[in-house]
Amino acid sequence: xxxxxxxAHGHGGSPSIEVPDxxxxxxxxxxxxxxxxxxxxxxxxxxxxGSADGPSASWLRDAVSRTVAxxxxxxxxxxxxxxxxxxxxxxxxxxxxxxxxxDVIEHCDPESQALAEVRRVLKPRGRFxxxxxxxxxxxxxxxxxxxxxxRYTRQRARSAVEAAxxxxxxxxxxxxxxxxxxxxxxxARKLRGRRAQGAVDIVEVPTVPKPLNDALLALSRFDRHxxxxxxxxxxxxxxxxxxxxx
Numbered sequence: 001x002x003x004x005x006x007x008a009h010g011h012g013g014s015p016s017i018e019v020p021d022x023x024x025x026x027x028x029x030x031x032x033x034x035x036x037x038x039x040x041x042x043x044x045x046x047x048x049x050g051s052a053d054g055p056s057a058s059w060l061r062d063a064v065s066r067t068v069a070x071x072x073x074x075x076x077x078x079x080x081x082x083x084x085x086x087x088x089x090x091x092x093x094x095x096x097x098x099x100x101x102x103d104v105i106e107h108c109d110p111e112s113q114a115l116a117e118v119r120r121v122l123k124p125r126g127r128f129x130x131x132x133x134x135x136x137x138x139x140x141x142x143x144x145x146x147x148x149x150x151r152y153t154r155q156r157a158r159s160a161v162e163a164a165x166x167x168x169x170x171x172x173x174x175x176x177x178x179x180x181x182x183x184x185x186x187x188a189r190k191l192r193g194r195r196a197q198g199a200v201d202i203v204e205v206p207t208v209p210k211p212l213n214d215a216l217l218a219l220s221r222f223d224r225h226x227x228x229x230x231x232x233x234x235x236x237x238x239x240x241x242x243x244x245x246x
Contacts, residue, residue, distance in 0.1 A: 027220035033059040039241035044097040050104035101130040115164035166242035173235030177219040
């Protein structure tokens with residue numbers, strides 16, 4: 001029987017556990033697959049960090065031969081999942097051909113330790129794919145509630161991953177089509193002066209009427225069309241693919 005105890009690190013499970021059809025989770029899975037699938041397609045044993053956020057990683061399980069799921073929160077993990085921390089991965093050196101971390105590294109402090117652990121468990125020339133939230137100016141009480149430590153630019157993400165011993169093949173933004181609405185929402189939060197109360201167990205996502213949910217999904221498909229051909233210069237997320245050097 002799974003434990004439903006709150007994570008010792010404050011923030012716990014992903015809202016996707018309760019609302020997997022929320023537009024952002026559905027769109028992110030689509031965009032991640034478009035941007036990153038070619039970098040991992042046909043690979044062998046893969047470690048999926050943050051696997052409790054299942055909706056965004058289902059495509060990954062189809063792209064590789066076998067995945068091992070790890071999350072600090074047991075909710076959302078299957079019976080064969082591993083409960084553990086990205087800062088101290090419970091695996092031997094050079095175990096995996098791929099490591100994925102979709103909206104995970106921003107939760108890790110120190111960042112360098114999490115990336116060093118990713119590199120340690122990857123085989124030489126192994127692949128690392130990740131997504132992180134974009135732009136320090138967009139920091140708000142939402143980030144605090146989610147247990148974030150930082151937000152990223154493309155260069156910030158590239159520099160951190162390269163410093164950890166990786167060669168970056170692709171770094172692009174995602175969610176450009178809905179970016180004006182994202183920027184307006186963050187500006188409204190700042191104007192309202194919402195106070196950051198600290199990390200919560202599971203953050204509630206906004207209630208979105210189905211017509212709006214469908215419209216936001218449709219807008220995000222423009223991103224998919226571009227990402228299949230080129231990088232996006234702005235957006236609320238950063239997607240990255242890299243290879244372990246040495």
